[in-house]
Amino acid sequence: MAIAFKEETFRDDFTFSNSPEAIRRFPFPFHEDSYMYSVNLEQHVPVRPENTTRSLPDTVFDKTFDVDEHYVAEMKDRELVLAEDPLRCQSLPHMTLAGWDLLELIMTAKAAEYPDLFELHRDGDHWHWINRPLGIEQKFVFMDETTLPYGPMEYITRQTQGDFALLDQRDDNLWMDAGMVTTQADWSLDFDIGMNFFEWHAPVPKAHEMGIFVRALKFLLNIRQGSPARRLNWTLTVNPLLDTSPENYHKWGVQRATLTPENLGQKLHLRVELQTFFRLPRSNALVFPIRCYMISFQDLVTEPKWGRRMHRVIRDLPDELADYKGITRNRELILDWLSHYDDGAPTSPGAWADER
Template sequence: MSSTVDFEIRERSRELPGRIARFPFPFPRDTYRYSTNVEPAGSVVDTAAGRWGAHPVDIDGYYVEDLAERERVLGEDPTRFQALPHMEIAQWDAMITLMRMLVDADPRTFSLDRKGGIRRFTNRALDVEQAFVFGERSTLPEPPLRFIGRHIQEDVVLLDQRDGALWGDAGLVTFAADWSLRFDVGMSFLQIHGPVPRVHTEGVIPRAQKFLMGLQAGQRYRRTNWSLTVDRRLDQSTETYPQWGRDRRLLAEGPLEDVGRRLNLRVEVQHLVRLGASGALMFLIRTYLLPFEDIARVPEWSDRLYRVLDELPEDMADYKGVTRTREPGLRWLLTYGGVQP
């Protein structure tokens, strides 16, 4: 049976564009509630369209485009990079770890060599080669976390562990989904998640923190999160709300036939990695966007997305920012997406 399923997945993934075949569709059932939904990282996940999840960092067809967008965002707002002074060693630790992850994911494009105390990182896709000495800031053109951010599509937050809690004390976040690193830096894990509905009364966040604090050096876990985004806009930070907030209203008031092209299911694959040298926790956030018209090419996805959105409680829809967009999304799926209610 499993070999038949594998064959069907391979055949379907050949027929679909890579953006669909590699998309991390996040719904295992017809309803959605907040949970820790954490699993060990590194194993491949089969979907109705293909597969994803082989590596904690993912290099895809949007690589150059996404990195150019990151540079544009940082050029307009350098505060998207934050690092408290005591997180210096954690920055170096994260940089080396991410370089090794890039090499593991694509050794033809990336390399990391060492001769004595000098390391040399190469990114052939961007034609970059950088020699450096671990821990010596003068050997890099910028802070370590800022440097490695030029080479990965993921956002990064570094959590320090002290006083029986986790603290978000450094990060490079240009593709936030309605939150602000500048506002959150220095806050505890519990404070950062304060606005999320239901999770405190149900104990989700305290359980998550306890789990994360128990991770040992080198352990890697992952989870997914989701929302809806109008157009292919990665940067939905609180700082830029005036630029993207009105799009929700305009989409809802516009022609229904435009919804399939403009409304995207936004999925974050979040990796949690305990670093070795610093003991910090590295939180990687990779954002994927897939328009409803592409989701409709996978009937299992469009049917399940409809049922999740239709059943989602109002308080969760409001927190996720989908209150305005889910109704046109549901109507489009019924009218154009082949869904039977």
């Protein structure tokens, strides 16, 4: 299936939008009418949900690294962020090998799963990479940094949607020792680089006390090569702003104060992170891609089940979580808007939209 890549922006005039197909495949994150933290990790394999009668020609879980209609525009936005702040991409010296592992993983997966978009030809260490959507053709020597315009992690993640954290594994912990982070939900790679799993999660309320991180870490330490895992996380963003970084919060924070009942449907977006975890073969590092999908509330409620459920989730969200997700100041406004899409009818189990 050919993808029609959109020309759109995630800043200034915010022309981002989802096509009907993109709405249909949106990874709605709530499988029931309420939300609380859990260790919601599962195998990263293509999904054919049993609890919906609806046929889903494709989902965001089908490919190792999903490529969608926003690909080209997202890569342009990343380029702008990096030009303004090069500290969004960093790699501690011992992580170069993991960078090559990641480059190999992405190139081989994309070439195999999207042969009309990407090609990889390998002759020993001499590799030839073709990226049609971005118009890139590169011949290079695998494991020889001098043959690429950037380090291997930076090179490939400038061509792959989503943020990437490379986690070194030692002392029974994971260490955030490299990353490409330009579409983050308010966390700073520059501040967190070098931290272990518990340290970089320090600002998250409640979950420490609930033992979430201890259990999650145990799971992640045991991920094996060839058996990736995934989970979804979410927040709300005013305007389809990919770069909601703490670095630029003094510039974008004011947008949170612009919501009105009239513009909410168009301005407010559910922001879902598809987080995946892969063991890397040479370095034994983990790569942690964090892929961001956004949908405006007016598009979200075109699926009646999602509208009802979104209302119930926001209504019953514990205050601390609402605070952490930056929802508190607009919560009443959001609830009022959503209440028009909740008739109190029961919702079907699972996250998928109902057949209409």
